[in-house]
Amino acid sequence: MIHFTVASDGDMRGDLAARAEISARLGIDSSWATVDQVHGAEVRYVDRPGSAGPADGLFTDRRRLPVAIFTADCFPVVLVASGGIGIAHAGWRGTVAGVVSSLRGAMAAAGLEPVHAKIGPGIHACCFEVGPEVSARFPEHLSETTWGSPSVDLLGALQDQLADLPVVVEGSCTYCGDNTFSYRRDVTTRRMGAIAWIP
Numbered sequence: 001m002i003h004f005t006v007a008s009d010g011d012m013r014g015d016l017a018a019r020a021e022i023s024a025r026l027g028i029d030s031s032w033a034t035v036d037q038v039h040g041a042e043v044r045y046v047d048r049p050g051s052a053g054p055a056d057g058l059f060t061d062r063r064r065l066p067v068a069i070f071t072a073d074c075f076p077v078v079l080v081a082s083g084g085i086g087i088a089h090a091g092w093r094g095t096v097a098g099v100v101s102s103l104r105g106a107m108a109a110a111g112l113e114p115v116h117a118k119i120g121p122g123i124h125a126c127c128f129e130v131g132p133e134v135s136a137r138f139p140e141h142l143s144e145t146t147w148g149s150p151s152v153d154l155l156g157a158l159q160d161q162l163a164d165l166p167v168v169v170e171g172s173c174t175y176c177g178d179n180t181f182s183y184r185r186d187v188t189t190r191r192m193g194a195i196a197w198i199p
């Protein structure tokens, strides 16, 4: 199961009461397995709640253990396998570093080959204005913001990395959408949660 929270659900990274509330609504334990997100490509296997340390992806084969990442413009990417589920935090740095393929490879090596994927809300090409140092990393995904400056289609880059899997995209652009946290727009520490679990 996969759930992406919205801003009105509260700050899923910093507010444990908000986590408890959404967990009750979803019928899951309020103790989630997480990682200390660092915009890299490290991935951890987890079998218990709490932080598994510095990484940007985590996966489990344990039933009813929620795995979660926190975003405000970066994309949550969920990989679903038979008997396993994994989730990655993919901003432009993590996407360049290959966090999604890193997660997929780690899951496959554990016998949990992903069979489909879901990508949640993040900053879309309409608003992801970038300088030359970022656009140079995405030569095949250059785009333009709605105000006419250079941008990168990070969502398209992630979809291409998963081109051989069925991928569902859910949620709007975090920058111009309603009820989303956007680090770029608000310079906020608040984060939405992407939560995945095996029922």
Ligand SMILES: [Zn+2]
Binding pocket: 124, 125, 126, 127, 128, 173, 174, 175, 176, 177
């Ligand atoms: Zn937008």
